[in-house]
Amino acid sequence: MTATIAPAGTPTEMSRSTINMGRVVRVGSLVGAAMVYMSVIGLLATFNRRLLIDPWLSLGYLVLFAAPMFGGLQFTKRVKLEGLEPEPPSVSDLVQAAIAGVVGGLIAALFASLVNAFPDVRSTFPNWSPELVEILTLGLGVGPAFLVLPLISAAVATVAAGSSFLPERTRKAVVAGVLTVVAVSLFQPVVDDFFDWLPAIPDFLYTSTLALSPIAALVVFLIGAAASYFKPERRNGLAKRLGSEDPAVRRRTTITATIVIGVAMIALPQFLGGIINELLVNVGFFALMAIGLNVVIGYAGLLDLGYVAFFAVGAYTTGVLTSPLSPTWTPMLTWWQAFPIVLVMAALAGLFVGTPVLRMRGDYLAIVTLGFGEIVRILLLSDWLSPYFGGAQGLRNIPGIPIFGTEVNVNTPQLMVYMVMAFVLLAAFVSWRLEDSRIGRAWAAMREDEDVAEAVGVDTVKAKLTAFITGAVIASFAGALFAAKVGSVFTNSFEILVSIVILVIVIVGGMGNIPGVLVGAVVLIGILGGPSQPGLLQEFGEYKLLAYGALLVFMMLKRPEGLIPSTRRQRELHQEEFLQDAWLDRTPSAPGPSVAEPHGDDR
Amino acid sequence: MTATEERPPATEEKRKRERKALRLTWVDLFLWVIRVTAIIVILWGLIGSIQIFASGEGLSAAGWRDLVFSSLAQGAMYGLLALGYSMVYGVLGFINFAHGEVFMSGTLVGFIAANWLFENGVWEANPFLSMFIVLIVAMVTSTLIAVIIERVAYRPLRGAPRLIPLITSIGMSFFVQYTFAGLFGVGFNTYPPAPDVIAGTVNLFGLEVRTTQLTVIIIAILSMIGLWYFVTKTKAGRAMRAVAEDKEIAGLMGINVDRTIVTVFAVGGAMAGVAALMWSLLFRSVNFFTGFIPGIKAFTAAVLGGIGNIGGAMGGGVLLGLFEGVGPLLILGGLGIPGASQLKDAVAFIALVLVLVFRPSGLFGERLGSEDRV
Numbered sequence: 001m002t003a004t005i006a007p008a009g010t011p012t013e014m015s016r017s018t019i020n021m022g023r024v025v026r027v028g029s030l031v032g033a034a035m036v037y038m039s040v041i042g043l044l045a046t047f048n049r050r051l052l053i054d055p056w057l058s059l060g061y062l063v064l065f066a067a068p069m070f071g072g073l074q075f076t077k078r079v080k081l082e083g084l085e086p087e088p089p090s091v092s093d094l095v096q097a098a099i100a101g102v103v104g105g106l107i108a109a110l111f112a113s114l115v116n117a118f119p120d121v122r123s124t125f126p127n128w129s130p131e132l133v134e135i136l137t138l139g140l141g142v143g144p145a146f147l148v149l150p151l152i153s154a155a156v157a158t159v160a161a162g163s164s165f166l167p168e169r170t171r172k173a174v175v176a177g178v179l180t181v182v183a184v185s186l187f188q189p190v191v192d193d194f195f196d197w198l199p200a201i202p203d204f205l206y207t208s209t210l211a212l213s214p215i216a217a218l219v220v221f222l223i224g225a226a227a228s229y230f231k232p233e234r235r236n237g238l239a240k241r242l243g244s245e246d247p248a249v250r251r252r253t254t255i256t257a258t259i260v261i262g263v264a265m266i267a268l269p270q271f272l273g274g275i276i277n278e279l280l281v282n283v284g285f286f287a288l289m290a291i292g293l294n295v296v297i298g299y300a301g302l303l304d305l306g307y308v309a310f311f312a313v314g315a316y317t318t319g320v321l322t323s324p325l326s327p328t329w330t331p332m333l334t335w336w337q338a339f340p341i342v343l344v345m346a347a348l349a350g351l352f353v354g355t356p357v358l359r360m361r362g363d364y365l366a367i368v369t370l371g372f373g374e375i376v377r378i379l380l381l382s383d384w385l386s387p388y389f390g391g392a393q394g395l396r397n398i399p400g401i402p403i404f405g406t407e408v409n410v411n412t413p414q415l416m417v418y419m420v421m422a423f424v425l426l427a428a429f430v431s432w433r434l435e436d437s438r439i440g441r442a443w444a445a446m447r448e449d450e451d452v453a454e455a456v457g458v459d460t461v462k463a464k465l466t467a468f469i470t471g472a473v474i475a476s477f478a479g480a481l482f483a484a485k486v487g488s489v490f491t492n493s494f495e496i497l498v499s500i501v502i503l504v505i506v507i508v509g510g511m512g513n514i515p516g517v518l519v520g521a522v523v524l525i526g527i528l529g530g531p532s533q534p535g536l537l538q539e540f541g542e543y544k545l546l547a548y549g550a551l552l553v554f555m556m557l558k559r560p561e562g563l564i565p566s567t568r569r570q571r572e573l574h575q576e577e578f579l580q581d582a583w584l585d586r587t588p589s590a591p592g593p594s595v596a597e598p599h600g601d602d603r
Numbered sequence: 604m605t606a607t608e609e610r611p612p613a614t615e616e617k618r619k620r621e622r623k624a625l626r627l628t629w630v631d632l633f634l635w636v637i638r639v640t641a642i643i644v645i646l647w648g649l650i651g652s653i654q655i656f657a658s659g660e661g662l663s664a665a666g667w668r669d670l671v672f673s674s675l676a677q678g679a680m681y682g683l684l685a686l687g688y689s690m691v692y693g694v695l696g697f698i699n700f701a702h703g704e705v706f707m708s709g710t711l712v713g714f715i716a717a718n719w720l721f722e723n724g725v726w727e728a729n730p731f732l733s734m735f736i737v738l739i740v741a742m743v744t745s746t747l748i749a750v751i752i753e754r755v756a757y758r759p760l761r762g763a764p765r766l767i768p769l770i771t772s773i774g775m776s777f778f779v780q781y782t783f784a785g786l787f788g789v790g791f792n793t794y795p796p797a798p799d800v801i802a803g804t805v806n807l808f809g810l811e812v813r814t815t816q817l818t819v820i821i822i823a824i825l826s827m828i829g830l831w832y833f834v835t836k837t838k839a840g841r842a843m844r845a846v847a848e849d850k851e852i853a854g855l856m857g858i859n860v861d862r863t864i865v866t867v868f869a870v871g872g873a874m875a876g877v878a879a880l881m882w883s884l885l886f887r888s889v890n891f892f893t894g895f896i897p898g899i900k901a902f903t904a905a906v907l908g909g910i911g912n913i914g915g916a917m918g919g920g921v922l923l924g925l926f927e928g929v930g931p932l933l934i935l936g937g938l939g940i941p942g943a944s945q946l947k948d949a950v951a952f953i954a955l956v957l958v959l960v961f962r963p964s965g966l967f968g969e970r971l972g973s974e975d976r977v
Contacts, residue, residue, distance in 0.1 A: 041785025124715055126788040303766050305773070355633045356960050363698050363769050364959060367902055371952030374899075378949040383942030461630055500773065507770065542789070546781035552774025553756055556767055 019096055028100035031071035031153065032107025035064055039111060039136060042127030043543055048135050050539045051211035052185040059539060060135060062182070065156045068104050072097035072157030076164040089164040101157030105150030112136035112145055173229035180224025185212045187536055193273045269417040277413035279526060281485060282533045284420030285478045287521035289498075290505040291427045291514065292474030297503070298512035298566070299431075299440060300467035301447030303366040305499050306353070306373025310472040312494040313349045314479020316380060317342045319395035319489045320388070326395055328387050335401040335484050342480045343473050350472030354465045373499055381491040394490035401484045409487060416485055423481060427474045428514050435512075439466055497531040497545065504548045508555055510562025519564055524548075634960055641957055644934070651937030662932065668810060670929055676816035676885060678924020679823035682917035683878040684901030685908065686830065687749070687871030693847045693911030693970060694867050697765060700772035701752055703898015704779035705872050708748045709879030710889040711783055713741035714792045717883065721795035730798030737883065742876030748779065749872030750865055758861070776895070784891035794887040801884075819881045826877050827917055830870070834913060839866050847911065847970070896948060900927070903955040909965025918967055927951040 038044045048060030075093040078086035115121070116133045137145035163171050184191060188202075188210050195201045205216045212220065269277055289311060296304045320326045321338035333341075353372050357365045380389050389395065400409025401419060408415045434440045442463040445453035454460050483489050501524075509520025528544050529535025540547060555562065655661040662670070684706055691699040720726045720733045756775045760768045796802070801814040834840035845853040846863045854860045882897075883889065900923060908919025930950045935943035958965070 041782055125786055127785060303769065355630060356637060356956055358630055360959055360963065362766055366769060367698060368956055368959060370899065371955050375949045375952050378946060382945045384940045500777065545777050549774045549777030549781065553771050553778060556771040556774065557759055560767055
């Protein structure tokens with residue numbers, strides 16, 4: 001093989017000024033494919049119903065033209081390498097971006113004309129509708145679309161690529177402005193709810209279609225951009241102070257941050273209306289479960305795909321013990337009397353699931369726990385056990401949580417938020433204290449290498465079972481609260497999808513890191529929503545699980561340590577190898593087969 | 604693990620193992636309790652069923668025969684699906700959770716072909732040609748999806764820690780599932796009724812058997828023969844076995860590892876396509892969720908037969924089909940549990956747990972590469 005490797009360290013200057021047609025076509029086709037994909041699965045048409053800026057921009061067009069935007073950014077993206085100055089963007093980058101945009105637009109237009117030409121396919125593909133054609137062609141008809149769509153997409157791609165000509169600070173300001181506009185228009189319910197006491201603000205911002213008016217959009221953009229532009233350069237950012245070497249500084253910052261967050265948490269539900277509080281309660285449930293699953297996956301490294309089973313155990317135990325309608329056996333305890341029993345039941349369930357899987361390989365464990373999750377659901381639903389758990393009828397009339405003479409249930413959303421928050425705090429505190437405890441260190445050792453851990457004296461049986469039991473107990477908190485909040489439990493709240501969503505939260509947030517998991521729960525459940533709970537973006541509806549799946553794949557490929565990684569995890573999954581690969585990719589212009597593809601096994 | 608790592612002397616390892624074997628912990632006790640309970644429950648159920656049968660109540664002999672045959676047919680389908688899990692596990696060492704979706708894509712796209720053929724009258728006029736066309740369409744779709752998934756999601760993760768590709772494949776599974784939900788809608792699509800030729804029953808050595816079920820079993824046997832020929836007699840098959848044994852050495856021997864892995868996914872996908880045709884013959888109605896539960900069960904079948912073992916996958920599939928088809932009525936029915944057939948899926952999963960408790964390496968033994976034998 002004639003391997004020609006570009007001289008190390010010297011960027012190949014010449015290659016940048018030419019146009020790499022192969023790459024352009026590849027990126028362009030990907031852009032087109034992304035646009036067609038959004039169209040064929042109906043995402044575009046669904047999102048198009050939500051306007052962001054009143055007559056101009058809908059969520060549909062935003063995501064549609066996000067494709068050429070990211071395509072265009074590919075051409076000015078530079079891998080940052082230590083000791084090397086990244087090449088400045090050049091005009092040829094812009095040209096490449098524009099051509100890629102044209103290619104993408106042409107593909108989308110071609111698709112639109114195909115859908116238009118064969119209206120019969122709609123019987124099989126319900127989303128390939130005339131509405132879709134109209135959106136794709138911007139209502140201009142199929143012919144003009146071949147001109148307009150490539151033009152717009154090329155313009156978007158060029159602008160995106162051209163943004164790298166701006167000075168860093170200006171570019172950040174523009175990005176911040178755009179993001180603020182999108183956020184303010186998307187989260188209209190929150191803004192509306194929050195400014196209940198000052199209706200002038202929402203009245204100014206939003207039109208009757210709940211979208212921003214163009215003037216409001218401009219104002220919001222300017223505010224966002226200005227805030228970013230004139231943000232004082234903080235040498236001592238919060239993140240920096242939290243990671244400070246000086247323990248006194250770290251401690252002070254932590255205490256201050258805790259107090260600020262605590263006050264905000266106590267004050268916030270009072271300002272918010274029913275919908276947002278309901279959302280917060282859902283976020284709390286998922287946060288609780290995610291904290292629990294984080295113990296099992298993040299700390300102990302055991303992939304549990306049937307975690308929802310413990311949630312079900314918590315909810316059903318509470319239901320049976322407290323509901324006056326519980327069939328066969330009706331002890332009618334209060335919630336607080338039932339709670340300890342719920343915890344014991346959950347711990348037993350954890351023990352029962354944990355013991356048979358002790359000696360299994362990591363991935364067998366995943367599938368067996370998934371099986372356990374389904375077994376629990378099927379049994380709860382079956383006729384066989386319906387004299388105890390109500391079967392398909394579920395358990396109803398579960399009373400709320402009596403506290404200081406009032407009953408916390410679905411009618412008191414604000415109290416419920418406090419209740420859930422208290423338990424989230426408790427769970428977070430417990431798992432935070434556990435992390436560096438003796439058992440926490442045993443978990444970490446076991447996660448890294450079970451054989452070695454055993455060899456140095458870690459009791460892996462005990463460690464695994466403790467992890468399962470801790471996780472189960474935390475999930476049963478959520479289950480008990482859930483039963484009291486909803487007032488009834490049915491098996492369809494315990495589908496396997498719940499386990500998967502919790503897994504996504506833990507992974508997106510950052511395995512092994514409590515703040516990460518909490519942020520993951522707030523962002524994912526708050527915005528996208530749970531399997532059957534709506535989030536802020538109700539348009540996502542049926543595409544929620546698609547988004548969860550895509551997120552999971554994306555995170556695993558690009559950022560396996562999560563959004564807010566734990567220090568230890570990040571060190572484990574350090575990106576050094578990826579950077580090396582990126583460096584090898586930097587020299588694509590060398591003629592012939594330049595570098596032998598790095599072999600997976602060599603790593 | 605580095606190659607330079609020194610292993611402790613063999614005698615010491617042996618002594619350690621002996622010490623471990625002698626130590627009977629409460630965990631062992633618990634596992635033994637599970638084993639004994641399982642055996643008692645199964646025996647009790649069997650006796651109960653025999654009593655019910657002898658007293659002339661419950662299912663007649665013909666009823667049991669039909670149940671066995673339909674379970675066999677379904678088991679054959681699980682077996683073909685299990686091949687995909689087994690081969691990928693044997694080569695890459697992770698559970699390709701998205702394989703059920705590969706199968707589902709075959710059923711749904713095959714439905715388009717079947718529907719088109721039906722509307723144009725080919726389905727009735729030329730049933731075998733139609734089935735062949737549906738088969739090819741399903742196989743091509745499933746193969747394509749399997750290969751694309753490999754390229755997009757798994758190839759960048761070669762050499763990553765074991766759980767990372769597994770989690771990726773879970774994500775991929777949901778992504779593909781809901782992509783197809785978006786494409787085809789969430790409702791059920793129903794295949795046209797089976798052509799007259801295979802709609803009735805056929806007399807096989809004095810046994811009345813539904814022709815569709817017999818067809819399914821025959822297709823499964825033919826595909827197994829084809830696969831066996833491919834794996835043992837062709838160059839690509841030999842490369843596959845070499846890569847499964849040891850990727851690094853196979854690469855040094857001049858085998859293109861990446862291409863061989865693509866072949867593995869393609870073959871697994873093609874088998875899933877065949878299974879898709881079988882599903883359409885047996886159940887007819889398909890939607891985006893069709894692949895999920897059968898996928899998990901097929902993985903169970905692969906574990907049951909011993910993962911990485913191609914013959915084992917088929918055997919495991921047939922056994923699992925029998926367990927979940929006959930088991931609920933035979934054992935749970937014998938115990939007097941009402942609504943036993945509702946517990947079909949639970950029985951399949953309990954079978955998985957029991958197999959892993961009793962014999963983690965499967966009934967026919969695992970065949971794993973050097974780095975995956977843990």
